[in-house]
Amino acid sequence: MSSIAQKKGFGATIWDFMTTVDHKKIAILYLISGGFFFLVGGVEAMLIRIQLAKAGNDFLSAGLYNEIITMHGTTMIFLASMPILLAFMNAIMPLQIGARDVAFPFLNSLGFWLFFFGGIFLNLSWFMGGAPDAGWTNYASLALASEGHGIDFYTLGLTISGFGTLIAGINFLVTIINMRAPGMTYMRMPLFTWTTFVASALILLAFPPLTVGLFFMIFDRLFGANFFAVDMGGNTIIWEHLFWIFGHPEVYILILPAFGIFSEIFAIFSRKRLFGYTALVFATILIGFYGFMVWAHHMFTVGLGPTANAVFALATMIIAVPTGIKIFNWLLTIWGGNISFTVPMIYAVAFIPSFVAGGVTGVMQAIAPLDYQLHDSYFIVAHFHYVIVGGVVLAILAGTHLYWPKMFGTMLSEKLGKWTFWFFFIGFHLTFFIQHFLGLMGMPRRVYTFGADQGWDLFNAISSAGAVLMAIGVIIMLVNVVMTTIKNERVGNDPWGDGRTLEWAIPSPPPFYNFAQTPLVRGLDTYWIEKMEGNKKGMIFAEPLGDIHMPNGSIIPFVMSLGMFIASFGALYFLDGDKPWALAVLVIGMLILFGSMLLRSLKDDLGFHITKAELLEDAKGGKTDGH
Amino acid sequence: MDINQKYTPQSWPDHPETATLEGKNKFIGFWLLLAAETVTFASLFATYLALKDKGPSGMEYSAAGLFELPLVFAMTMILLTSSLTSVYAMYHMKNHNFKAMQAWLGITVILGATFLGLEIYEFNHYVHLGFGFTNSAFSSAFYVLVGTHGAHVLFGLSWFIALMIRNSKRGLNMYNAPKFYLASLYWHFIDVVWVFIFTVVYLMGVIG
Ligand code: HEM
Ligand SMILES: [Cu+2]
Numbered sequence: 001m002s003s004i005a006q007k008k009g010f011g012a013t014i015w016d017f018m019t020t021v022d023h024k025k026i027a028i029l030y031l032i033s034g035g036f037f038f039l040v041g042g043v044e045a046m047l048i049r050i051q052l053a054k055a056g057n058d059f060l061s062a063g064l065y066n067e068i069i070t071m072h073g074t075t076m077i078f079l080a081s082m083p084i085l086l087a088f089m090n091a092i093m094p095l096q097i098g099a100r101d102v103a104f105p106f107l108n109s110l111g112f113w114l115f116f117f118g119g120i121f122l123n124l125s126w127f128m129g130g131a132p133d134a135g136w137t138n139y140a141s142l143a144l145a146s147e148g149h150g151i152d153f154y155t156l157g158l159t160i161s162g163f164g165t166l167i168a169g170i171n172f173l174v175t176i177i178n179m180r181a182p183g184m185t186y187m188r189m190p191l192f193t194w195t196t197f198v199a200s201a202l203i204l205l206a207f208p209p210l211t212v213g214l215f216f217m218i219f220d221r222l223f224g225a226n227f228f229a230v231d232m233g234g235n236t237i238i239w240e241h242l243f244w245i246f247g248h249p250e251v252y253i254l255i256l257p258a259f260g261i262f263s264e265i266f267a268i269f270s271r272k273r274l275f276g277y278t279a280l281v282f283a284t285i286l287i288g289f290y291g292f293m294v295w296a297h298h299m300f301t302v303g304l305g306p307t308a309n310a311v312f313a314l315a316t317m318i319i320a321v322p323t324g325i326k327i328f329n330w331l332l333t334i335w336g337g338n339i340s341f342t343v344p345m346i347y348a349v350a351f352i353p354s355f356v357a358g359g360v361t362g363v364m365q366a367i368a369p370l371d372y373q374l375h376d377s378y379f380i381v382a383h384f385h386y387v388i389v390g391g392v393v394l395a396i397l398a399g400t401h402l403y404w405p406k407m408f409g410t411m412l413s414e415k416l417g418k419w420t421f422w423f424f425f426i427g428f429h430l431t432f433f434i435q436h437f438l439g440l441m442g443m444p445r446r447v448y449t450f451g452a453d454q455g456w457d458l459f460n461a462i463s464s465a466g467a468v469l470m471a472i473g474v475i476i477m478l479v480n481v482v483m484t485t486i487k488n489e490r491v492g493n494d495p496w497g498d499g500r501t502l503e504w505a506i507p508s509p510p511p512f513y514n515f516a517q518t519p520l521v522r523g524l525d526t527y528w529i530e531k532m533e534g535n536k537k538g539m540i541f542a543e544p545l546g547d548i549h550m551p552n553g554s555i556i557p558f559v560m561s562l563g564m565f566i567a568s569f570g571a572l573y574f575l576d577g578d579k580p581w582a583l584a585v586l587v588i589g590m591l592i593l594f595g596s597m598l599l600r601s602l603k604d605d606l607g608f609h610i611t612k613a614e615l616l617e618d619a620k621g622g623k624t625d626g627h
Numbered sequence: 628m629d630i631n632q633k634y635t636p637q638s639w640p641d642h643p644e645t646a647t648l649e650g651k652n653k654f655i656g657f658w659l660l661l662a663a664e665t666v667t668f669a670s671l672f673a674t675y676l677a678l679k680d681k682g683p684s685g686m687e688y689s690a691a692g693l694f695e696l697p698l699v700f701a702m703t704m705i706l707l708t709s710s711l712t713s714v715y716a717m718y719h720m721k722n723h724n725f726k727a728m729q730a731w732l733g734i735t736v737i738l739g740a741t742f743l744g745l746e747i748y749e750f751n752h753y754v755h756l757g758f759g760f761t762n763s764a765f766s767s768a769f770y771v772l773v774g775t776h777g778a779h780v781l782f783g784l785s786w787f788i789a790l791m792i793r794n795s796k797r798g799l800n801m802y803n804a805p806k807f808y809l810a811s812l813y814w815h816f817i818d819v820v821w822v823f824i825f826t827v828v829y830l831m832g833v834i835g
Contacts, residue, residue, distance in 0.1 A: 103652040174659065208670065226767045234767075
């Protein structure tokens with residue numbers, strides 16, 4: 001069972017990843033698939049910007065344009081941003097709390113495979129009759145009228161991947177509640193762990209309404225129900241409510257982990273304890289809490305009435321307060337710090353003004369009467385790209401640089417990283433800043449072209465030019481990844497030299513059991529404390545070296561997800577009439593799903609033990625730093 | 628945790644469901660899952676209330692004209708009783724009395740299956756009256772809300788049965804005690820949801 005540097009064949013490696021329940025490998029799976037979908041979404045974005053580069057362009061047809069914007073938004077939110085953040089949560093959070101794995105390793109794997117198959121299912125729509133075309137918000141009045149099966153790929157695909165995300169959320173919550181090392185009290189948890197915790201709670205409570213809405217849509221379109229069919233007494237506003245009750249918390253599910261990553265970065269590279277740790281924690285909790293009370297700010301123009309609009313406008317403005325608190329804490333963390341401008345730190349510093357700009361436009365939109373002017377214009381597009389790209393994507397790029405050595409044991413090139421940063425950052429502002437003005441000039445969102453007489457040519461051309469810069473930045477990043485992987489210069493436990501939390505106290509990448517001995521935590525920034533006191537081991541231990549219990553790998557999560565994937569095709573074609581096999585496919589898929597579930601439930605899975613002798617062996621050959 | 632360790636009622640812990648780390652994890656994870664289920668049913672109830680009695684013009688059935696209380700009341704009593712019998716089963720689980728636990732779980736399953744049978748009868752009856760799933764927004768909302776609950780009952784029954792058969796020969800241990808406990812927790816949750824369905828759908832429906 002000796003572990004670390006076994007050489008495996010290609011097939012064996014694939015099988016290993018298909019059956020793994022190790023949070024660090026699952027993190028790699030999330031990172032690779034999320035990264036892949038990020039590229040797919042990026043290509044879609046470039047197609048959009050090519051189409052809009054000049055007036056009256058006919059590069060894309062109107063219908064295809066609708067499919068591309070829908071898939072771009074859906075992919076970026078559900079299949080790129082979230083999974084990449086889940087990758088970091090998986091890779092880092094258990095290490096930060098001194099745990100050997102997450103609470104439910106089996107479910108962790110299931111969560112990944114559900115997301116993965118859901119994403120594949122959604123994207124297969126391109127090859128099977130056309131993609132969804134009702135926008136990522138999929139409003140029922142549009143969606144019910146959409147021909148073909150595009151919308152059904154959306155509803156079924158998101159249902160599958162949504163289950164995966166829900167499972168991941170529950171898993172992280174239990175892990176943080178139950179698996180913290182001795183001494184790791186809640187108020188000693190690193191901020192990335194805290195934001196993972198709150199984001200997971202949001203996942204837990206926000207995804208069920210989405211799932212319910214998706215099921216209504218599936219039933220309406222595929223099984224003849226009437227939830228949104230107005231002529232049959234249905235009501236399309238129900239979809240909007242369910243979608244946004246999910247949708248607004250969703251944007252916080254994305255941004256909170258991003259805040260967490262930046263909090264780590266500010267502390268590490270300012271070589272200072274986070275300023276106002278307690279305030280940051282409570283601001284995180286508050287944002288999570290308020291996040292559920294503002295959804296109708298997406299529906300100001302629906303006509304819910306002045307009272308509802310006023311209440312939701314106020315609630316929305318209040319959210320800006322805890323967000324502002326965070327900004328000041330970060331600034332004061334940098335203030336007087338001993339700063340080193342590594343790539344992650346550059347991203348973090350650039351994030352602050354970018355995100356603040358997005359927050360300011362958010363508060364503008366929260367003013368309900370003004371939003372009647374801004375709604376569904378390019379101003380909205382500018383706002384959410386400022387918060388999502390200027391916040392979430394910058395965090396993802398920063399986190400990739402920061403955690404790459406911990407995940408893969410080698411450092412991305414700082415030099416190429418800086419090139420990526422400058423292309424991406426300049427491109428980002430060039431693309432989106434000007435869209436505020438396009439919006440104010442009246443350009444509506446989600447239109448496939450515009451006339452030469454409308455005066456929007458120049459600004460759109462500038463916006464498209466910015467997109468090219470961003471694409472160049474991403475390509476340099478890919479080159480960076482490839483070159484780093486080929487060079488493969490191994491690094492030690494704490495490659496940045498200034499790590500503060502437990503993940504930097506163990507080898508990069510860590511052995512599969514993470515901690516040979518569970519650490520004893522003595523305070524916030526526990527690794528930093530030990531370093532300052534000259535503890536060469538980087539931690540003190542809560543237990544003597546002894547046998548470690550580990551879970552077994554399993555192929556069942558993969559098979560279960562495959563079952564749902566197959567069943568979805570059955571559901572998709574169920575009412576088509578000319579496809580009698582649809583019911584059979586639905587039933588077979590369900591049988592695979594429930595059969596493998598039953599197998600899992602009936603077969604004992606007790607895991608295995610790593611003995612003390614093996615651990616000692618590992619420690620000798622293993623100080624994995626060097627090879 | 629050693630699955631082969633034998634226990635006596637004396638050596639059996641007071642709270643076997645949370646005596647191991649795995650058990651504790653499952654316990655908390657399951658409560659969180661129930662939180663998600665609560666939000667799910669809340670969404671279904673809200674939709675049902677929004678669509679109650681809504682349909683195409685000239686729609687035949689509304690709640691007041693359709694629902695009758697006697698059958699539903701009997702179903703309610705049966706399901707409530709099954710919750711009680713599952714409590715007895717857990718009482719015996721905590722006392723390490725495997726046989727009695729199995730017996731009470733058996734009774735729980737019989738009651739649950741009776742409930743499900745009656746629900747199927749009820750749905751069938753409505754369909755024959757001409758109140759089908761696709762007739763109106765109201766009918767869709769009704770069948771999806773009550774049917775989702777029914778699907779939960781079916782899942783709970785299957786779970787009990789699978790656990791009972793799987794462990795029939797080997798009795799209670801630290802590995803399966805949390806599983807029995809969670810299945811019965813799930814069963815209580817289903818019961819509570821039904822109380823809301825009985826009130827919101829049927830009682831308030833008959834009143835009009
Ligand atoms: C200070 C905080 C924020 C405020 C006050 C705010 C406010 C708003 C408002 C009022 C709208 C609706 C505008 C309309 O459609 O007419 C909106 C849209 C949006 N916001 Fe924010 N927002 C904030 C932060 C964020 C963050 C952090 C994210 C994501 C990480 C985000 C993502 C979005 C998205 C995606 C939309 C557009 C959804 C769509 O219609 O497709 N916002 N925001
Ligand atoms: Cu919002």
